[in-house]
Amino acid sequence: MIPFDFDYYKPSSVEEAVRLFESLRQQGKQPMYFSGGTEIITFGRLDYLYTNAVIDIKGISKCQMMTFKGENLYLGAAVSLSEIEEANLFPLLTKTSSEVADHTARTKVTLGGNICGKIFYREAVLPFLVSESEVVIASREGEETRPILDVFQKSLQLEEGECLVQLVTNKKMIEAANISIKRRRQWDTGYPVITVVGIKVDGQLRVAISGLCSFPFRAKEMEPFLNDTKRPLEERVSLAIRHVPAEVLHDSEASSDYRMFVLKNTLLDVFEGLEMEEVR
Amino acid sequence: MTKVAVTLNVNGEESEVLIRPADTLLDVLRENLGLTGSKPGCLNGDCGACTVIVGKKPMKSCLMLAIEAVDQNVTTIEGLTDATVQRAFVEHFAFQCGYCTPGFIMNVHSLKENHPEADGETIKSWMDSNICRCTGYEEIEAAVKSVLYGGQEHHKR
Ligand code: FES
Ligand code: FES
Numbered sequence: 001m002i003p004f005d006f007d008y009y010k011p012s013s014v015e016e017a018v019r020l021f022e023s024l025r026q027q028g029k030q031p032m033y034f035s036g037g038t039e040i041i042t043f044g045r046l047d048y049l050y051t052n053a054v055i056d057i058k059g060i061s062k063c064q065m066m067t068f069k070g071e072n073l074y075l076g077a078a079v080s081l082s083e084i085e086e087a088n089l090f091p092l093l094t095k096t097s098s099e100v101a102d103h104t105a106r107t108k109v110t111l112g113g114n115i116c117g118k119i120f121y122r123e124a125v126l127p128f129l130v131s132e133s134e135v136v137i138a139s140r141e142g143e144e145t146r147p148i149l150d151v152f153q154k155s156l157q158l159e160e161g162e163c164l165v166q167l168v169t170n171k172k173m174i175e176a177a178n179i180s181i182k183r184r185r186q187w188d189t190g191y192p193v194i195t196v197v198g199i200k201v202d203g204q205l206r207v208a209i210s211g212l213c214s215f216p217f218r219a220k221e222m223e224p225f226l227n228d229t230k231r232p233l234e235e236r237v238s239l240a241i242r243h244v245p246a247e248v249l250h251d252s253e254a255s256s257d258y259r260m261f262v263l264k265n266t267l268l269d270v271f272e273g274l275e276m277e278e279v280r
Numbered sequence: 281m282t283k284v285a286v287t288l289n290v291n292g293e294e295s296e297v298l299i300r301p302a303d304t305l306l307d308v309l310r311e312n313l314g315l316t317g318s319k320p321g322c323l324n325g326d327c328g329a330c331t332v333i334v335g336k337k338p339m340k341s342c343l344m345l346a347i348e349a350v351d352q353n354v355t356t357i358e359g360l361t362d363a364t365v366q367r368a369f370v371e372h373f374a375f376q377c378g379y380c381t382p383g384f385i386m387n388v389h390s391l392k393e394n395h396p397e398a399d400g401e402t403i404k405s406w407m408d409s410n411i412c413r414c415t416g417y418e419e420i421e422a423a424v425k426s427v428l429y430g431g432q433e434h435h436k437r
Binding site for chain 1: 339348
């Protein structure tokens with residue numbers, strides 16, 4: 001049982017949702033946007049988070065969008081991961097998000113919820129980081145479209161009251177050769193040690209990684225080494241992994257040394273997998 | 281504590297219930313509606329013992345607020361009467377203590393409704409959502425396969 005009470009609101013438009021958030025704040029409440037709500041429910045039960053008003057965004061059609069408009073794919077923040085898998089409009093995202101939790105849970109976990117979540121894997125963001133997608137964010141001032149690489153710094157940097165509405169990805173990125181590799185310590189289930197996602201755009205490899213540090217990231221510092229075709233592959237990977245942007249996690253799932261070992265091998269597999277993808 | 285009155289449609293019947301918006305669907309099914317077939321296990325979305333069907337999809341009822349189920353059709357194990365999957369579990373002895381069984385059955389029933397021709401990979405992906413503490417997986421697998429592919433084993437196709 002969740003040990004505290006909250007009021008529940010289900011607005012039907014983005015404007016209504018952000019207005020509601022603001023007015024609840026003015027009343028001294030602690031509102032939270034609620035998409036799949038799985039973290040609010042499970043963390044709430046454990047008293048890891050508190051809210052006294054939730055604003056369910058699943059009734060907002062913009063947040064449920066899953067469609068191509070012109071050259072871009074619009075995916076709403078409240079679309080569930082299982083809906084994304086079934087529609088399969090963005091195969092790299094399908095591949096990456098189909099490894100989150102389990103199938104039944106993914107009927108509830110949403111794209112926005114996974115990306116904005118507290119659990120540090122947040123794998124669903126990786127395909128958007130390599131695709132350099134844009135995010136549509138709503139606030140009192142209206143909606144704004146910003147590059148994800150500006151807004152996602154360790155986590156999605158939203159101001160209080162701002163709401164993630166959609167992710168917008170260019171078709172060219174969706175069609176680029178891509179790969180997503182998830183390495184777990186054992187078995188097929190359980191938390192991953194690391195997830196690496198790669199795409200090749202104009203001959204250049206772009207990589208994003210989760211599970212290695214305490215946040216998912218686009219490996220911008222590592223990419224020049226990975227793309228340095230003058231050197232042999234092993235050397236490129238060895239140089240690249242010296243440029244991991246933050247401290248490598250060391251916990252009960254895996255030691256930092258083991259994570260680095262897995263990273264090196266996974267990067268080699270990324271190259272191999274992409275070569276095969278390109279041949280196809 | 282502020283309670284709200286909502287109407288839930290469970291197993292084809294509409295019931296008005298007085299709930300806290302913070303109540304999970306699992307709690308309301310068990311405590312307010314007396315439908316104790318959905319089992320509390322981990323309460324964290326990990327075990328699948330609480331699985332029900334919402335709309336046409338399997339749902340871990342510990343991961344859903346009851347208030348989110350308003351305007352949706354909820355089916356619990358009590359809503360299945362002599363379904364093929366139930367019979368298959370009996371015929372294949374696919375349970376020991378039985379605690380995980382309602383959750384498994386609801387998931388398999390939904391799989392069958394959504395993908396009657398599911399391939400091995402789809403079956404595996406769906407079934408990974410449930411855990412059997414008694415580890416009766418072989419019997420469960422046999423029961424699942426008997427209701428998909430029109431009862432034929434996957435490798436025969
Ligand atoms: S009790 Fe719901 S998944 Fe375990
Ligand atoms: S039969 Fe006992 S938990 Fe599955």
